[in-house]
Amino acid sequence: MAERLASGGGIWAKMNEGFRCHPQARVLDAGGAVTFRPGGGGLLVERPAAQALAGAFGGPFRIGGAGPLQAGPGEFETLTSGSSGTPRHIRRSFASWAASFAVNAGLFGVGPGLRVAVLGRLVHSLALYGAVEGVALGTEVHLLDDLRPDRQRAALAARAVQLLYATPAQLRLMVEAGGPVLPLARVLVGGSKLDPALRAALAEMAPAAVVQEFYGAAEASFITLAGPDCPEASVGRPYPGVEIAIEAGEIWVKSPYLFAGYAGADVGGADVGATTWRDGWLSVGERGWMQDGYLYLQGRAGRMVTVADQNVFPEEIETFLLGLPGVRRAAVLPRPDGLRGMHLVAIIAGEAEATLVLSAARAAFGPLKAPKALHRLADWPMLASGKTDLAALERAMGWR
Numbered sequence: 001m002a003e004r005l006a007s008g009g010g011i012w013a014k015m016n017e018g019f020r021c022h023p024q025a026r027v028l029d030a031g032g033a034v035t036f037r038p039g040g041g042g043l044l045v046e047r048p049a050a051q052a053l054a055g056a057f058g059g060p061f062r063i064g065g066a067g068p069l070q071a072g073p074g075e076f077e078t079l080t081s082g083s084s085g086t087p088r089h090i091r092r093s094f095a096s097w098a099a100s101f102a103v104n105a106g107l108f109g110v111g112p113g114l115r116v117a118v119l120g121r122l123v124h125s126l127a128l129y130g131a132v133e134g135v136a137l138g139t140e141v142h143l144l145d146d147l148r149p150d151r152q153r154a155a156l157a158a159r160a161v162q163l164l165y166a167t168p169a170q171l172r173l174m175v176e177a178g179g180p181v182l183p184l185a186r187v188l189v190g191g192s193k194l195d196p197a198l199r200a201a202l203a204e205m206a207p208a209a210v211v212q213e214f215y216g217a218a219e220a221s222f223i224t225l226a227g228p229d230c231p232e233a234s235v236g237r238p239y240p241g242v243e244i245a246i247e248a249g250e251i252w253v254k255s256p257y258l259f260a261g262y263a264g265a266d267v268g269g270a271d272v273g274a275t276t277w278r279d280g281w282l283s284v285g286e287r288g289w290m291q292d293g294y295l296y297l298q299g300r301a302g303r304m305v306t307v308a309d310q311n312v313f314p315e316e317i318e319t320f321l322l323g324l325p326g327v328r329r330a331a332v333l334p335r336p337d338g339l340r341g342m343h344l345v346a347i348i349a350g351e352a353e354a355t356l357v358l359s360a361a362r363a364a365f366g367p368l369k370a371p372k373a374l375h376r377l378a379d380w381p382m383l384a385s386g387k388t389d390l391a392a393l394e395r396a397m398g399w400r
Contacts, residue, residue: 019135019136021036021038025134036050040057046064056132063122063123064079064123069263075091075093090219091262092258104133114139116131117159117161118141122145125218129165150177150178161183166188168189169192169386171205182205187212191385193297193319197322212226214236219258223253224242230294234291234294236294249288286300298313298316299315305334305342307341314331321357325352329349329350332344345373350376354376380393
């Protein structure tokens, strides 16, 4: 029977049984400690979160999402973020996550006695990963998705949480909410890159925390890991066990952490350019380059826009806008243009002066790549992952 070690404490993830709960693990939700009885599997309802998490420690499972469970023995399903459409079903082996549990136990000291928290809903793979890893390695896991950002921040302080898994959007909401200084020792950030303004605000909110960003995807899990010593513009060096290759600007990854394929109606998902497999290597549709051992991103090929024969990646402009004073949220979307083919439009939340934002963007990117217009939106659409819901944003603007 194939087995893979999931932690130095002797907890194993058996290929036919799924994740194993460490005997010292404790789980707390917004109300406090809960009785945690592992087992179940199957299609799990995401709330109560502790009950959903318990169900993940059985056989094949999926939390949330529509349609039947397609995962077979030794597998489970997660969901993509769905930032540009309906979330897709990801089928992966238990071993593909258990392998990184062992790595993180060594890198970050994840194990019994450590207090770990996740802010997002368990339908999002980052939150699910952090919670499952914590239970498998015997930590005290705090599930805080039911709380408002101000109460999440208060809970992190009151419970003296040491390790936090979060997205930049979730951290931004806590910063904006205000509250106590947090005693965090480490923050692991995934989902998108921290902009300089948010990084500075995070340093004030959690001054003792080591902030480490990782670049990855639901299909690939960890790809790179960045720490305080990394160049600011990079997303870090390859995560242990990961090989990275760049071919014609496209990022290819090989590692023990890759998914097995799409599930259900998404089996043919690679046909629409989400991922491509070749000889054991996976591309998730991102473009970038390596320099001095560090990976730098341009953006997703699926979001690339051609403006007057120039290739433009909206993510690059969004990151720049988020670094401007008075910009709390930002998205850059293409619009048809009879002369250029396409032009870009910025949508922001915040009190920044429109003319100043547009002028700053033109100075940074030039008149062709910079947004031609700016719109404000107070009610910002967000996904369970904490990312901007681009499809909902287009609907709010009346563009679809």
